[in-house]
Amino acid sequence: MPAPVQFYFDFISPYGWFASKRVEDIARRHGREVDWNPMLLGVSVLKVMGLKPLLDTPLKGEYVRRDVRRTARKLGLALGRDLDAPIMNPLPAARALCWVKQYQPHLQAATVHAFYDACWTHGIDLSGVDAVLAHVPPGVDAARLTEAMAGDEPASLLRASVDASLAAGVFGSPTVVVDGEPFWGYERLPDVEQWLATGGW
Amino acid sequence: MPAPVQFYFDFISPYGWFASKRVEDIARRHGREVDWNPMLLGVSVLKVMGLKPLLDTPLKGEYVRRDVRRTARKLGLALGRDLDAPIMNPLPAARALCWVKQYQPHLQAATVHAFYDACWTHGIDLSGVDAVLAHVPPGVDAARLTEAMAGDEPASLLRASVDASLAAGVFGSPTVVVDGEPFWGYERLPDVEQWLATGGW
Numbered sequence: 001m002p003a004p005v006q007f008y009f010d011f012i013s014p015y016g017w018f019a020s021k022r023v024e025d026i027a028r029r030h031g032r033e034v035d036w037n038p039m040l041l042g043v044s045v046l047k048v049m050g051l052k053p054l055l056d057t058p059l060k061g062e063y064v065r066r067d068v069r070r071t072a073r074k075l076g077l078a079l080g081r082d083l084d085a086p087i088m089n090p091l092p093a094a095r096a097l098c099w100v101k102q103y104q105p106h107l108q109a110a111t112v113h114a115f116y117d118a119c120w121t122h123g124i125d126l127s128g129v130d131a132v133l134a135h136v137p138p139g140v141d142a143a144r145l146t147e148a149m150a151g152d153e154p155a156s157l158l159r160a161s162v163d164a165s166l167a168a169g170v171f172g173s174p175t176v177v178v179d180g181e182p183f184w185g186y187e188r189l190p191d192v193e194q195w196l197a198t199g200g201w
Numbered sequence: 202m203p204a205p206v207q208f209y210f211d212f213i214s215p216y217g218w219f220a221s222k223r224v225e226d227i228a229r230r231h232g233r234e235v236d237w238n239p240m241l242l243g244v245s246v247l248k249v250m251g252l253k254p255l256l257d258t259p260l261k262g263e264y265v266r267r268d269v270r271r272t273a274r275k276l277g278l279a280l281g282r283d284l285d286a287p288i289m290n291p292l293p294a295a296r297a298l299c300w301v302k303q304y305q306p307h308l309q310a311a312t313v314h315a316f317y318d319a320c321w322t323h324g325i326d327l328s329g330v331d332a333v334l335a336h337v338p339p340g341v342d343a344a345r346l347t348e349a350m351a352g353d354e355p356a357s358l359l360r361a362s363v364d365a366s367l368a369a370g371v372f373g374s375p376t377v378v379v380d381g382e383p384f385w386g387y388e389r390l391p392d393v394e395q396w397l398a399t400g401g402w
Contacts (some may be wrong), residue, residue: 049260050253050258057251059245063383066383161210
């Protein structure tokens with residue numbers, strides 16, 4: 001089996017949510033699985049790149065608000081989150097996902113979808129651990145996860161995931177990496193598909 | 202005849218060059234013409250948005266270098282410019298284009314292509330007025346343009362074009378605006394085409 005497609009994303013990123021809806025189908029058409037890698041825009045964009053949050057950037061912020069609504073309409077997705085609500089703290093959800101990925105890896109995709117839909121379809125703020133635990137998908141061992149979230153391991157796993165994303169050169173959400181070739185942005189999924197189909201150009 | 206498609210770009214932008222190769226065909230398929238609007242990333246990105254130049258941004262700079270080469274390969278375009286060469290001063294070329302647009306508007310597209318190909322296919326630095334004048338396309342009144350470039354009018358026209366781009370919310374190159382709807386980025390051309398075909402979604 002060829003290597004999985006690497007999908008990097010942040011739960012605060014609506015473009016990551018859009019791409020999360022399509023990347024598995026694309027991968028599957030080419031005999032691939034998807035490996036889900038949480039990263040943190042707060043680290044890559046704010047700390048490493050030294051930029052501002054997207055929605056706080058003059059001109060670009062307005063464009064992105066419009067484009068997110070427009071893209072949701074195009075995809076037939078209900079956008080349940082106010083784009084001007086305070087930015088959610090993505091750490092608890094990302095940490096919980098890292099724990100699931102470590103101990104129940106077959107449930108990582110379901111966990112990504114459950115958390116993403118809670119945030120972006122239903123507008124639920126997952127900034128708190130309790131909210132995250134209330135939205136794990138069926139099958140996740142909630143008792144073990146609850147216990148784990150009280151300790152350090154999920155945070156350590158997330159730090160390793162973020163470090164690995166930076167080492168791979170990933171700075172934006174979503175980024176899809178196919179056999180080492182990075183594609184940044186939701187609108188690059190057609191390129192991802194073409195790269196998978198042809199092996200590159 | 203429906204309103205022209207508005208194409209905003211900076212000559213320093215390779216993604217603008219890529220899009221300039223395709224936007225006329227897209228517009229024509231839907232009975233539209235293209236209006237070419239020079240803008241300046243040095244104003245929108247550096248001054249208004251307060252960001253750094255793309256290639257100087259950690260992580261993103263490396264990605265963009267790779268992506269520009271990859272996109273040129275995909276489009277079958279020879280990339281003749283070293284991405285790490287000093288950034289060209291786009292003012293003389295943009296000013297000359299504004300003059301052509303004002304006085305010989307039927308030659309604006311040919312002028313855009315001539316300057317863009319000089320920069321990006323042939324790696325010619327158009328930072329100086331003489332270099333710009335040496336690359337105007339056939340039909341442009343070089344004597345009148347030479348005289349005009351010694352005066353203030355081309356610079357005034359460009360200032361107005363840049364102001365208009367900011368007033369339209371344009372911050373990046375390329376941006377295509379269809380009946381008031383903005384699409385930023387080369388990879389959004391399929392959306393431009395779909396919007397033209399359907400009137401929006």
